[in-house]
Amino acid sequence: MSTIGTVESLWRYPVKSMCGEELGELFASYAGVYGDRLFAFESSAGRKGFPFFTGREQRQMIRYRPRFRNPNKAAQPVDLADAESLPPGVNPLSAHPIELMIDVETPDGKTIAIDDPALIDHLRTNVDENHQLTLRRSDKAMTDCRPLSIFAVQSAKKLGEETGISVDKRRFRANVYLDLTSSGGFAEDAFVGRSMRIGSKVVVSILERDPRCMMITLDPDTAEKSPAIL
Numbered sequence: 001m002s003t004i005g006t007v008e009s010l011w012r013y014p015v016k017s018m019c020g021e022e023l024g025e026l027f028a029s030y031a032g033v034y035g036d037r038l039f040a041f042e043s044s045a046g047r048k049g050f051p052f053f054t055g056r057e058q059r060q061m062i063r064y065r066p067r068f069r070n071p072n073k074a075a076q077p078v079d080l081a082d083a084e085s086l087p088p089g090v091n092p093l094s095a096h097p098i099e100l101m102i103d104v105e106t107p108d109g110k111t112i113a114i115d116d117p118a119l120i121d122h123l124r125t126n127v128d129e130n131h132q133l134t135l136r137r138s139d140k141a142m143t144d145c146r147p148l149s150i151f152a153v154q155s156a157k158k159l160g161e162e163t164g165i166s167v168d169k170r171r172f173r174a175n176v177y178l179d180l181t182s183s184g185g186f187a188e189d190a191f192v193g194r195s196m197r198i199g200s201k202v203v204v205s206i207l208e209r210d211p212r213c214m215m216i217t218l219d220p221d222t223a224e225k226s227p228a229i230l
Helices: 059-063 071-075 080-085 117-123 153-163 187-191
Strands: 005-012 021-023 039-047 050-052 065-068 102-105 111-113 133-137 150-152 176-180 195-198 202-205
Touching (some): 153 187
Antiparallel strands (some): 005 021, 039 050, 039 133, 195 202
């Protein structure tokens, strides 16, 4: 197995379509990253198969900043060491839902609990009234497609060169950002069909390129749209 680069940073997104948080380490399993996309909002106007209310409908949503009330409980499964000691290595349990509660800081500086109806009212500001929202929670990461996403910082740089726009890597909302030994962009395309070891334990199979939507056109700090990136 050859070394192709290093981990530039690790991220998770406690609430689907809201701001992410950078962490020093992540726990990953078949269900995705622990604490990633733990909460999401569904819309009555959503499509069948994808009912989520996201930055597609409310661009400012990506500027809402969620924080776990108990970061230590949210860092990894509570019984991880005990589970790993049991052959052949059983799946650890998630913390109790009350221990994984989240508060959300809104763009205008308010702090609202994730399950407070006031947060839904805030999210629906200037949004079509057909969007009646409900909160959903899942121990499995509510990602759009695959449980883990990987993106190289070189690809963000290459896109910036091609579009003439400063491209922040955070637009791509990946879990693992890589700093590759290859200086060119889009080297990730060559990873499809191969396996990659990340850190001391995680081995991922790269199944396919990650199809992207308009979310990557949104500036993570301002929510302003730059269609040329897509």
